[in-house]
Amino acid sequence: MTAAFKLDKAVILERLGGDEEIYTMMVDMFLQDVENNCAALAASLAAGAMPDLQREVHTVKGLLATFSDDAGAEEAQVVEHKVKLGQTANLAEEIATLQARLREVAGVLGAR
């Protein structure tokens, strides 16, 4: 069970050189895109298109890392690796977990 997402704005800002404007822009874009990302994960899984699913999971990993969600990004990396190797056991649950993580992060960011 991955620990709950805790926003560490200072770390993110440090990476962005203290630029609040870029930070705000990125949060807005993440919030706008989060449901599209969840839908893309679901669609690739339903179609059984493993290369597409691997790419979508990779994108999610990058998004979570952007907001310093190290635990979420690590979880995504494990799933990405499994997809790459074609290991489909429990895949639906793991994708659902990733979708939930995305929405959780969006919830925290949106509540700022």
Add this chain to the structure above:
Amino acid sequence: MHTVLIIDDSDINLTLIKALVLKLGECNPVLFENPLKALDWCRENVPDLVIVDYMMPDMDGLRFISAFRALHGRDEVPILMVTANDQKDVRYEALLGGANDFLTKPIDRVEFGARARNMLSLRTGQKFLADRAQHLAALVDEQTREIRDREKELIFRMSRAAEFRDPETGAHIQRMAYYSQAIAKGLDLDESVQKLILEAAPMHDVGKIGIPDYILLKPGKLTPEEFEVMKGHARLGHELLNNSGSEILRAGAQIAISHHEKYDGSGYPRGLKGNDIPLFGRIVAVADVFDALTSERPYKKAWSLEDAVHFLEEGRGKHFDPLCVEAFLATWDIVLDIRQRFQDEDAPML
């Protein structure tokens, strides 16, 4: 202003990288979500820096780099590839495929700034060197042209010096040189060869400089002994010009020693026969004799064109190479134009 091409299928990454590029200053970011469209853009435009994501639909970053590098003139443009920390194998492949450096996700502004600036400095250096090389090449071209022009002028003046000691005129040099070029054209020789014979033919009689005045300027017929001395001008001209570093002078040497040879072997100085006579000598023989016949001299009237043509035709295979005579007559319109352009009163530079 640097043009920075950014390719990433993620909106959020595109926006972030664009913002960071703008913070570098003096940069114009060009964004593409689709690598195929980016590649199309690259066919018409040369960016100063490419920042490309690895994992994208349609074409991944590695394939993009490979296709980009294959475009003409894009082999030195710096490329930064965006990868995750766990993609070491991708990094190796990218390095081998032409990436210059990497950015790790999540992108850190300090790391981004340092790497992007390094790449842009590299690009600035490349452009500086290219501009400098181009500038130097232009300088060399200009100076080479000046040297070549000077060489042509010296050759013309040297040829004139020989002609001043002779009843021949400056216009004769011009006409026979252009006739020689016309024959070379009629023989379908390469344009560079046509130009070479035009520039070298004026030196055909330069050896006359070494012939004593009492023979060269003798108004009457030469004795057999005097004629033997006179014939020496062919070898003298060759000695004067041979072994030069200049292609024109070397061609001039060959013409000087061979333009009095005759196709049937009865010419001088070596009595060469047929194709043993250098082609330039065979060409100049036709041009020189035709102009001498059709020009007025203190000791003779000008022959009519018909008589001169008849002489050439009669001399085919005896005095002249039949192919050179044929080529000369095939360019008759050019011959008439040359006669019109270079009259005996004036002798403009070649």
